[in-house]
Amino acid sequence: MASNSDSFFTKLAQSTKSVIKIALTTRRCGISPDAKGDNIVVMGNGPSLSETINAHADILRATPSLAVNFAANTPEFRQLRPQYYVLADPHFFASGNENVDRLIANINAVDWLMTLFLPFAAKVASSKINSEKVKIEFYNAVGVEGFEWLENAAFKSGRGMPRPRNVLIPSIMIAVKMGYKNIYVAGADHSWTKTLSVNDRNEVVSIQPHFYKEDEKEERRIRTDYLRYPLHQILYSFYVAFRSYFTIQRYAVSQGVKIYNVTPGSFIDAFPRTTLSELNL
Numbered sequence: 001m002a003s004n005s006d007s008f009f010t011k012l013a014q015s016t017k018s019v020i021k022i023a024l025t026t027r028r029c030g031i032s033p034d035a036k037g038d039n040i041v042v043m044g045n046g047p048s049l050s051e052t053i054n055a056h057a058d059i060l061r062a063t064p065s066l067a068v069n070f071a072a073n074t075p076e077f078r079q080l081r082p083q084y085y086v087l088a089d090p091h092f093f094a095s096g097n098e099n100v101d102r103l104i105a106n107i108n109a110v111d112w113l114m115t116l117f118l119p120f121a122a123k124v125a126s127s128k129i130n131s132e133k134v135k136i137e138f139y140n141a142v143g144v145e146g147f148e149w150l151e152n153a154a155f156k157s158g159r160g161m162p163r164p165r166n167v168l169i170p171s172i173m174i175a176v177k178m179g180y181k182n183i184y185v186a187g188a189d190h191s192w193t194k195t196l197s198v199n200d201r202n203e204v205v206s207i208q209p210h211f212y213k214e215d216e217k218e219e220r221r222i223r224t225d226y227l228r229y230p231l232h233q234i235l236y237s238f239y240v241a242f243r244s245y246f247t248i249q250r251y252a253v254s255q256g257v258k259i260y261n262v263t264p265g266s267f268i269d270a271f272p273r274t275t276l277s278e279l280n281l
Contacts, residue, residue: 070103
């Protein structure tokens with residue numbers, strides 16, 4: 001058990017590192033209040049999202065929603081017409097990838113008003129988005145840790161967020177920043193450990209299913225990425241993600257925001273559970 005002094009000096013070191021990152025790598029956040037009512041559904045791409053869409057498509061169409069990653073490459077994207085979209089992984093800003101090129105084309109083809117949120121690092125790549133229907137806003141994908149007052153100040157200003165291990169973390173923080181008071185998180189299965197294994201060549205194998213079928217090239221890319229890391233690093237990255245959700249929950253409570261996990265079988269244990277049936281339209 002760490003002593004209070006150990007905890008203080010750990011927080012001091014984290015805070016010092018965070019202040020330096022904020023000063024050197026962040027820009028003024030331009031995300032403006034944009035809440036269209038109190039409720040928003042943040043849709044991850046986990047396999048359970050298919051079940052949620054089948055059961056609650058009417059609610060999803062009637063409620064402001066946010067989509068992520070390759071969702072625009074699915075038929076459900078045009079069915080649900082999300083008002084917001086978030087990309088985070090640098091993979092989405094690379095050129096020459098067929099899936100990414102198709103994603104950009106589908107985003108450019110939307111015939112409804114949609115705001116696309118990109119990290120500041122994607123400023124140059126954002127020139128590929130040329131639709132009059134798509135508004136682009138930028139966010140700081142910078143992890144901030146340390147004293148609670150520093151974290152709160154960084155989160156509120158948009159200069160930082162809990163360590164953004166995956167796209168769901170900036171998505172929820174953006175929803176808070178826009179002013180939504182009730183955030184419903186769907187398609188966030190996060191049940192990665194169920195499919196994690198190590199083969200006889202000491203290679204880590206992880207299958208990360210989505211609500212849509214991944215094409216062979218994308219599956220191969222994901223498998224190859226995992227081969228580069230030992231198991232302890234992968235498990236640590238999972239730890240960082242799940243810990244970030246507890247930081248988000250703490251911050252949300254301080255801002256009077258309620259976050260609900262509506263994902264059947266989700267491994268995220270930071271947010272209270274409910275179902276979209278409980279959402280009052």
